[in-house]
Amino acid sequence: MLLGCIGDDFTGSSDLANMLAKGGMRVTQYNGIPDTPAEPHVEAGVVALKSRTIPAADAVDQSLAALRWLRAQGCxxxxxxxxSTFDSTPEGNIGPVLDALSEALDAPRAVVCPAFPATGRSVYQGHLFVFDRLLSESGMEAHPLTPMTDPDIRRWLARQSRLPVGHVAYGDIVEGADAIAAALDRETAAGARHIVTDAVTDGDLMETGRALRGDALLSGGSGIALGLPRNFREDGLLREGGQDWSGAAGTVAALCGSCSKASREQIAVHARDHPAMEAAARxxxxxxxxxxxxxxWILDHRAEDTVPLVYSSADPQEVARAQEEYGREHTAAAIEAFFARTATLLxxxxxxxxxxxxxxxxGAVVSGLAIPAFEIGPEIDPGVPALKVAGGDLAMALKSGNFGAPDFFAKAARILAGQSQGGQS
Incomplete structure (x- = not known):
């Protein structure tokens, strides 16, 4: 294994696996920390954890355990x-995990770059934008678990981390890989251990990837991986040929527990032509x-040309009222358990x-189904690949709440069946 990746949730991990597979690497996504060695053909291993919103100490422990397994694979x-929206609280978990990984690897620095231009996420002068809005004005400020009220990634990370935070501004980024490498060295010499890097385009990420060729540790959204396969290929380390993947026919269903603006729009569009049932938090x-x-209900509404959808995606105010009545953690756990059990029954x-x-x-659904690993298939929308249970016949799509086009659910059903995006569901 050449590249070892640790993801703090399951959708983000599949997003990263998709990026690396598109770059020509042979990728496997492991759901949780494996208890056996990786297959010899795996060039990039993505260990998916459900650690984004658990206590910071637990997130650190799980991430270090994943790192130990990846190191044993020879990465x-x-x-x-x-x-790519840096979902975290002022206490963590990004900073504490990054601190622990840096110290375990004795890494002199770690780049911090959540930018993902294909989905509208960019970093400029250290501030994270979602399309033309600062992160704190994008809707993420109302996230029920990780409200992002400060778009300055340098400032937000400094609240979480014990290590000094630096910054490489866009003026250096646009000068290319050599200038980026020099700026990173300058920040490292000044004492920075976590270095936020600006990025507005895919080209910025490609050049940053070139500059990171010799770094032991880096961090970010899936966009930061854009240039990494090229580095391994230029070093003659990648085998030719992509990954094999096939779709699955049969019963299809969609489950949505996201309250994001994008998910709520996708629900509204899907409900025009397909059966949809609200599972209210209360x-x-x-x-x-x-x-x-x-x-x-889903089984009663299955038909060849329909994708039944069950959703619990109320507006943030309604979610906040449920949290006030039942408690934030209890509300989240109950909804996750509901969808995990629904998926298991299906x-x-x-x-x-x-x-x-x-x-x-x-994360709750994958854990409930006890899926050990995924094969990576074609991209459905930027950041969302088709997946298939390794050694099984269940095809899945795991979508971050903010990702996907308005017709995502129907499109995903087609691609999971092995059809092209222009086919019929």
């Missing part, structure tokens, strides 16, 4: 993947709606294609 470089928490009810009933929206929801 030459390591990447800590988090969301109904789940009160026990008036059970996973058995949702699974039965899989037991012969489901062959499953689309899941929302990072925490996806």
């Amino acid at each position: 030459r470089q390591y990447l800590f993947k988090y969301c 109904d789940i928490l009160s026990g008036s709606l059970a996973a058995e009810d949702a699974a039965a 899989a037991g009933a012969g489901l062959r294609r499953l689309i899941v929206a929302g990072g925490e929801t996806s």
Whole structure:
């Protein structure tokens, strides 16, 4: 294995795996820390954790355990993947995990770059933008678990980390790899251990990747991996030929636990032509709606040309009211358990294609289904690949809440079946 990656949620990990596979690397996504060695053909291993919103100490422990497994596979470089909107609280978990990984690897520095231009995320003068809005004005300020109220990644990370934070500004980035490398060296010499790098275009990320050729540790959204396969290829380390992947026919369903603006729009578009059922947070928490009810509803509405959808994606104000009444952690745990149980029931009933929206929801579903690893398939939308259970016949899509086009659910169903984007669901 050449590149060892640690992802702090399941959707982000599949996003990263997609980026590396598109670059020509043979990639496997491991859901949790494996207890056996990787297969010899794996060039990039992505260990997907559900560590984004757990206590920081637990996130550190899990990430270090993943690092130990990856080091045992002989990796030459390591990447800590988090969301392109830097989802975290002032206490962590990005800073504490990055500190621990840096110290375990004795890395003199780690780049910090959440930029992902293909989905509108850019970093300029240390500030994170979502399209033309600062992160704190993008809707992320109302996230129920990780409200992002400060777009200055340098300042936000400094609140979480014990190590000094530096910055490479856009003026150096646009000068190319040599200038970026010199700026990184300058920041390192000044004492910075975590260095935020600007990036506005894919070209910026490609040049940054070239500058990071010899770095032991880097971090960011999946965009930071854009230039890494080229480095390994130029060193003659990659085998030719891509990964084999095939779709799955049969019953399909979609589950959505994301409250993002993009997910709510996708629900509205999908409900025009497909059956859709709301699973309100209050109904789940009160026990008036059970996973058995949702699974039965989906099975009752399956048809060749439909993709039944169950969603719990109220506006942030409604979610906040449920959290006030039942408690934030209890509310989140109950909704995740509801979707995990629904997915388990559907899989037991012969489901062959499953689309899941929302990072925490996806993590709960994958954990509930006890899926050890995924094969990486074609891209559905930027940041969202088709997946297939390794050695199994269940095809899945795991979508971060903010990702995907308005017609994502129907498009995903087609691609999971092995059809082109222009085919019929």
